[in-house]
Amino acid sequence: MKETVLALQDAVREIAHLMRVGSIAEDFGEKHGKQNESGDHQETVDVAADLAVSKRLMNCSEVHAFASEEREAITVTEGGKYLVAYDPLDGSQNIAVNITTGLIFGIFSCSSKLPADGRSIIGAGYALFGAATQFVLATEESGVTIFTLDPTSKEFKVTSARHRIPQRGKVYACNEGLHSKWVEQRSKRWAETMRGRSVRWMACMVSDAHRILLNGGGFLLPADRSNTKGKLRLLYEAYPMAYVFECAGGHATDEHNTCILDLPFPPASPAKVLHMKVPVFLAGPYEAELYAKL
Structure with missing residues (x-):
């Protein structure tokens, strides 16, 4: 490699x-x-x-x-x-x-x-x-x-070298302006529990997730009424970033708390699924535990 x-x-x-x-x-x-x-x-x-x-x-x-x-x-x-x-x-x-x-x-x-x-x-x-x-x-x-x-x-x-995500962070990353349009209640409740912290959002998955990887916390890009299947592409955005977070001791799931890396491609031709999208939640241990309990 x-x-x-x-x-x-x-x-x-x-x-x-x-x-x-x-x-x-x-x-x-x-x-x-x-x-x-x-x-x-x-x-x-x-x-x-x-x-x-x-x-x-x-x-x-x-x-x-x-x-x-x-x-x-x-x-x-x-x-x-x-x-x-x-x-x-x-x-x-x-x-x-x-x-x-x-x-x-x-x-x-x-x-x-x-x-x-x-x-x-x-x-x-x-x-x-x-x-x-x-x-x-x-x-x-x-x-x-x-x-x-x-x-x-x-x-x-x-x-x-061998970076590990902190057990608990002080910030979270999501687009709070779209909270009313999110379709999954778990995501809404998680963001609401985070509101005592500072929110950081740059509308770039790499920079937003990088902050969480270094400093701890959680990153959330859920499905909304305009993007009912999510916004991040499974193959070349969600899978890779999920792998990074798991290797660093973090967690990566969809809105049903299923591990991103376990999400399958549907049985369809590559042209139809190559760019398929999913909701994504990335977090350190403490924030992931909160999300799983909601």
Whole structure:
């Protein structure tokens, strides 16, 4: 898996550069004129970020296939044994106001077929494009490792090894403005029990979940009346982030308290389920216990 991780880190370097200088370009952040395959408006920078990742995965001998938020179907390469699923630029709407964005990825041992569930994931993580560029990698063997990009050497240096989510946090992350539109009572009650704490919300899963991973607490993006099946994509957002949280000693469930990694893909063609969405709850031990009791 080492070659795959190095390929993803190299893509992150390129995307980080785009985030730093791309806004100087006239078309940076402009709408690309269409929606991507998961229903979001596609911007020029989304396409550029996808290309930064895809061209490296195409040339990675370990990768047999990859799936992207920006692509209609799985792309099959030659050889390899892994399926890599990724969102190349999470929170791209934040670029216009110079707020953190990210990248999410999962590495599956299932070749070009979609996984039966999230338990075939063997590595996952994300990149954070903010004041510093960070690369977070989770594996069963090494737990969660946080790397920070050295702007001088362009090398990723370990800044936290075997990170563990705190037992209890002081903040929570959810869009309280949509509370009245949420459809699941457990999510409503959990948010209400959290209201003595500070709420943090940046509308970017990577940055919001990263805060919880480091400082403890809970992240919630439930289904609502406009998004009755949830908003986060199971394959390349929910599965990878759930794996990261479990490797760090945290919890990741849907609104029925089912482990995200145990959620199956329905028996349908890949084109119909590749971009399926689910509600997501991520938390440390204390907040997860509260959620389970509601």
